Amino acid sequence: MKKILIVEDETYMMDLLKIHLRTEYDILEAKDGQTAIDILQEKSFDAIILDVMLPYVSGWEVCKKIREHDAETPILMLTARSELSDKVMGLDMGADDYLVKPFEFEELKARIRALLRRYEHRKPESSEENKYVYFNGLFRIDLNSRQLFLDQQQIELTAKEFDLLSLLASNPNRVFTRELLLDKIWDFNEVRDLRNVDSHIKNIRIKLKKVIEDLTFIQTVWGVGYKFNLHEDMK
Structure with a gap:
């Protein structure tokens, strides 16, 4: 179970957060910034929910101190203020997302899931054995360098194209719906249009067929989505 630190000084809000999140996450609480x-x-955590208005040390300062030593752990900031300047300050301090109180807890959970997916996707590979998401005689995706090679030719992909192709290739013959691809690759605060999936898949296909057309x-x-084909004769 993933671990989340909740930093919130209001007892009522802290209790609500724990009620809604404790079935999915291991929760540890802190009631002030220090x-x-x-x-x-x-301790280390998979995500941090951080209130802006805290005793002793503000949420902004806590966020700044976290980012001095930890550039990766997702931080979701909570605030009762909706001013754009507050949001900009939080993001400038290194927060990944920002939610204004009051909010729907389903939206909070969706944002946490999106942040955790982004974190998992950008975590470095732990060993050389996991360097390649998929490899055979003609096709290679290198996760460390985020490069694609087909028939020993490097193919330039955008970030989204690379993420889509590596996800599909790491699960050969599994069918992904367009909705699932959108959920896994696009961030919560990006434009979430199913046509974006189709457009990126089309661009990937065009680039691959320039090297191997058949x-x-x-x-x-x-009626479902997309899958990555294994070509056994290429091994």
Whole structure:
């Protein structure tokens, strides 16, 4: 179970957050900014929910201190103020997302899931064995360098194209719906249009067929979505 640190000084809000999140996450709480800093010196978390208005040390300052030593752990900031300047300040301090009180808890959970997916996707590979998401005689995706090679030719992909292709290739013959691809690759605060998936898949296909025209790597499963084809004869 993933671990989340909640930094919130209002007892009522803290209780609500724990009620809605404790079935999905291992929760640890801090009721002021200094306590949060002390905890983070000893423990690591998969995500941090951080209120802006805190005793002793503000949420902005806590966020800044976290980012001095940790550039990766997702931080979702909560505030009762909706001013754009507050949001800009939080993002400038290194926050990944920002939610204004009052909010719907389903939206909060959706944003946490999106942040965790982004974090998992950008985590460095732990070993050389996991360097390649997919490899055979002609096709290679290198996760460390985020490069694609087909028939020993490097193919330039955009960030989204690379993320889409590596996800499909790491799950060969599994069918992904367009909705699932959108959910896994696009951030919560980006434009979430199913046509974006189709457009990126089309661009990937065009780039692959410039190198090998007679092999279809990404197959459309009509009425469902897309899957990556294994070509056994290429091994």
